[in-house]
Amino acid sequence: MILTNHYCTMILLVLICLCIRSFSSLAADIISGNQTLSGNQTVVSSGGNFELGFFTPGASSKYYIGIWYKKVRNQTVVWVANRETPILDRNSAELKISDGNLVLLNVSQAMVWSTDLNSTSSNNSSVVAVLRDDGNLVLRDGSGSNSTSVQPLWESFDNPADTWLPGGRLAYDKRTGKKQLLTSWKNTEDPAPGLFSLELDPNGKQYIIRWNRSQQYWTSGAWDGHTFSLVPEMGLNHFYNFTYVDNENESYFTYSVYNPSITSRFVMDVSGQIKQLFWDNTDWNLIWSQPRQQCEVYAYCGAFGSCNQNSLPFCNCLPGFKHKSESDWVLKDYSGGCVREMKLKCENNGTSTSNGREDKFLMQPYTSLPLHSEAVAVGSIGECESSCLRNCSCTAYAYDENGCTLWNGELLKLQQLAQGYGNGRTIYIRLPASSSVFSGGKNNKGVVIGASFGSAVAVLAILAIVMAVMWRCRRKCVGSSNGLEGSLVAFGYKDLQNATKNFSDKLGGGGFGSIFRGTLPDSTGIAVKKLESISQGEKQFRTEVSTIGTIQHVNLVRLRGFCSEGNKKLLVYDYMENGSLDSHLFQANESKVLEWKTRYEIGLGIARGLSYLHEKCRDCIIHCDIKPENILLDAEFCPKVADFGLAKLVGRDFSRVLTTMRGTRGYLAPEWISGLAITAKADVYSYGMVLFELVSGRRNSEISEVGKVKYFPSLAARVMVDGGDMLDLLDPVLHSNADVEEVLKICKVACWCIQDDENVRPPMGQAVQILEGLMDVSMPSIPRSLQVFVESQEHINLFTDSSSASQSLQTKSNNSSTSSHSNFKTATSPTD
Template sequence: MVSFFLTLSSLFFFLCFFVHGSSAVDTISGDFTLSGDQTIVSSGGTFEMGFFKPGASSNFYIGMWYKQLSQTILWVANRDKPVSDKNTSVLKISDGNLILLDGNNQTPVWSTGLNSSTSSSVSALEAVLRDDGNLVLRSGGNGSSANVLWESFDHPGNTWLPGVKIRLDKRTGKSQRLTSWKSSEDPSPGLFSLELDESTAYKILWNGSNEYWSSGPWNPQTRIFDWVPEMRLNYIYNFSFFSNSTESYFTYSIYNHMNVSRFVMDVSGQIKQFSWLEANKQWNLFWSQPRQQCQVYKYCGSFGICSEKAEPFCRCPQGFSTKSQKDWDLKDYSAGCVRNTELQCSRGDVNQFFPLSNMKLANNSEVLTQTSLSICASTCQRDCSCKAYAHNEGSNQCLIWAKDVLNLEQLEEDNSEGNTLYLRLAPSDIPNGSSGKSNKAMIFGAVIGSLGVIVLVLLVVILILRYRRRKRMRGEKGDGTLAAFSYRELQNATKSFSDKLGGGGFGSVFKGALPDSSDIAVKRLEGISQGEKQFRTEVVTIGTIQHVNLVRLRGFCSEGNKKLLVYDYMPNGSLDSHLFFNQAEEKIVLGWKLRFQIALGTARGLAYLHDECRDCIIHCDIKPENILLDSQFCPKVADFGLAKLVGRDFSRVLTTMRGTRGYLAPEWISGVAITAKADVYSYGMMLFEIVSGRRNTEQSEDEKVRFFPSWAATILTKDGDIRSLLDPRLEGDAVVDIEELTRACRVACWCIQDEESHRPAMSQVVQILEGVLEVNVPPFPRSIQALVDTDEAMVFFTESSSSSSHNSSQKHSHSSSSSKKTTNNNSSA
């Protein structure tokens, strides 16, 4: 996701490191045991297994880790039964099993659990650590002749390796699941687990019972889980789902072994995918689900408050303290918070209520409808079992908690979903001497005080609102060049958001009309965590960007968590609707000249964002769905600048793309810093689709997945028939310019090179399409097929007037005098 599973979108890669020396042992047999600092290493040097001690813990465990990455633990044998001394403990073959014995008394603490009467009778029993990370107990010789009796792949811990099957046994109803560690120093099974259910969906559970995230069911047509669209990136990862009458399971393998990543059911309750950054020697978080930490069920325990503002995410409210500070220091917040002073209801009405503002309320309350705030307060005050209450003014509901309050979340001050929770405390825990005031008196005083202010300003407010409304209706603007709309105005303009034009990772788009009858497109944003002032500042910045190939932003709305953007309406919709349609749809096929102009105009818009704005703007989501067409089919790049608005949640946008697969550059997967060259990669993928008129990755009638860029690169590098790459619907188009087609295909192939420095800048792409620069035959991208010699000179365009016999220095010497520019790859980088 890439991302749920990737979203499953990215998973574990093997390391291509080798153990120095050929004497490394990968087998535990009858004459070899494991104790102390001894380890076994897989034959290819990828994995190592032995005793380890997590963090500052005094306990030892048998575990497996990457050989070269300083004990990144992937699997633990004795998760809930540690040993105290690794030097006196031993892992050995005994009584037909692989068994761990603890201390001098040699007490069994872990075993493979086979029937000893059966397994002990087989010959040559041994445990082998394979180079895929599977620990196998086998007998009867090596290779195919060996009889596998037990394997660690059938008993995964918190980490998912390629080849491991997360399965559901339909006969018993039992799931083979991933289970988190209890804490960062305790690998015993924690509260969070991932498993497959009967509806063929993966779900994350708290304590094996409460589901708080799901992948959605498996879709056999698209071959992805419905709510994990990042699985569409299957030209990088090979996902497989299998189901019959007895079992269902999901597994994966990988195509490229050069990168390293790991997929973990984390102690945070999130599924996380990490990528290894070799340059920084550290793991980089690439993808996680659920997207927000506070979406994890009961993450902060009873009475704990979760906040996304900063780590640690959990804190205790007024009058409470952590139940186990040691566990909290290890990022295990499940014990929650406890009262500093016990309540004394039996002595009369002495308890008070402390208000917690801007709270997203817990969902384990009793609901009383059609009740005022004062009645709600008195109801809870009279009931000794009532631990907290809240009043929802919109629905006039009273919420009362008789049990521990769970899943509380602190929201931003301007979030309209926030509410006030009144928490019952002993008088001594109420701050600033306010314990003597009853909650009812405080409410009454606040209401009386507010009445006077309301009476004084009511008429003034009405006049101001009317004035601002009339000003907007006349088209006058605020905040620089943009109109500031109210939510109600946009609700009316779009007829309550009834005419939906489309949607994507940033939100949904609706058609509307202003009072002057001009059509608009209103984008209702999702996942915006910025405050009011910062949001307005960023929107105004976007509004100053004007270009003929960029969609014009006309205005915005920002009311609490309601964030909307108002754009010019594009009557011809998005590019994808004109490229990908079946014969049953009555649509005109775009001719070659129009397609080429759309490709050129899009490139000009992106070049403007990258090079001509005050700050380089990286779009991050280039695809046909984000290229809109006006009444004259002039292309307009949409959604530019929104990546910055979404901010740290932008990975969510990438993992919720519903359009097509394959636009993410390799650096998104590897976790390195993103530059403008990521847009170049996405543009190259889209340019192939403009040429072919079909999705780059599609499943044919014979159920084979075909990847168009691979075919195109083969044609280009082997000097094949370039017309074979053209949309078959354009066979009768007599104005197809073969030179333009060749330039478009070549530059597209250069754009999707793996290395950023090998890709042209968007300004150079414009020059190539315009014919100012002549593009050379590109190499085959390694991500498509590993055919490129790493020492090959990477020159992607040369001087058009130069003959093929000119050497490199001659080409450069002509660059100053020729009317057509020239450059090489290094200079472009």
């Protein structure tokens, strides 16, 4: 009997454990009337895409009810119920059905959040909450047999937080005038509604972003049925599809993703930008964001904060000011802005001054001036300053050819611009005369300062000697190591002469100059590029080089340093052990044969590097010279795009590029030749040409034994369209040893990239997604330039050197403009 009781006890304990386990992780996607969700319990959607439960953001100790991706490694919350009323103890809180509503109760059983339905159209006892596999939490009557067809009583898609999921909508209710808002979090650890919100403007069929629900600072532009006029990337049909619905009750946009296997979200970010992102199994990748520049976000840095697009963090306080809340700035919430370190003298006295001695002004040059100014008619800068001093609420003034401008109260939307920026102006910020920013301010402790002065001079003298010795030692090793932003080193010209053995080991050359191999004293291998025809001044050159030096990506060659001594301008890069891609593709060497898998990864890596330059840098960087010679391979054959950012240093001098870069003409997009403005799509065209060469293992354009031009892109396009054997296009040294689907995919992408119309070419981010297998790609149309080539092949003159090309361009320019454009494109596009 004792033994039997023992076994019964064990069985009972097992059953209790199983019940507890079931209770702690609800497997179903439904919360019914007799269930509660508490502690670490969760509800998972039927397909396992989303999960509902309590979460705590970051290092916060507060709990919220939210929905997040179940299959994404980094917890990413897409909806929050109690945004403004967090729970302190999730184990005592309950999410449950009560009186036909989904409610959240705290430890005192007080309701802190509810779906707030007053409808009596359904049986309260049968209401259930269902988490659907699209991320929509739905409250509905669960008594019907076909519950999926029951009209929802309430759904989270109609009450969004900061995230807009595929299938959701942002609507305007014409009956009530209510708008559904996408509202940012307050900061990265607080989901309370922040300052930035996205809403539909029904009158203009467009979306707008507002600051503090009032100030509009961005618009998508009107919807034309396919795209928004100011955001064409939102309407790209290769990735997702936007639809506009307008009826008597409401108007709204909704969108869907063509490939349901892609995890994508649209978020109103804490940065004040709307962002479209997708998950690539390792991290969230940005597809696009608006506004494109962080400093375009209204009052992003708060009162008396200055935004600088070329620095991290973007926000800093003006001199004489400090963060209003250090903890908020740590969490990247700059909205509180800055406050004065010292009060103005007139504020202390309670009256304004008239003699101008109590407060002073600090000059801030190269500034984009704040909003809400007041113009004053005066005749000089002195009168302008006096006008500001007479009013204690006046905090700044500006005086230039535009006249006198005053600002009262808080300064919002200040932006620090680079020197020489066209719209930069000088503003004078009001500070107390005793502020530490003024070196000559009044101080009644003159005796103490005088007593300390001698010691200070001695200390400074010793420091100067030590610095001089260190500087000389440093020059002995690597030259003058004056650091720029980041870890760039300013080398001396003689140091680089020694490192390269007087530039004797030339690795190659191009339109931007020649490059030489070198070795630093610590045996580090470097590649030194001597730039040609650099006309920029010293400060501007250093600014541009500093910007290039901050760009870091696994598929971009790292800039180590630079040299700038008079007209001698050099850049120092890491040395790449496996040289450039052309040496492996076009030179007969069995030891350098690239297997197909390596070629595919190289094509993908190039796309990732260009995508970073085009879409993820603060300013879009257009390379302008993508070709195998500018793709370097490290010891593991990881591709590195070289020479990025140099086009801005040299400028768009097409004639020089054409005449000095042999082999480049075959990679130039039609808009280069026709003289149109160059965009990132010019790099896309060049990338497509490189992809073709990865497949064939030879230059796209070759002369046959009988003197005819063989143009591989035309052949590849024809084989694709006719359904031929794609492996016939493969480099013969690979002996057809390749994945035919990958060969077809690369050729499709290449053909899309070289479309004549740049608007049809995909952005590099899409090329990455296709090659990664996250997107499908349809059969491209054959570009007209390829068709013309095939039709007119016997009439094409193949230029064998750059001078011939230039001469032809000059000759054809004498003809009519239409004829010249067409003939030149036909004659030069297929050639190297």
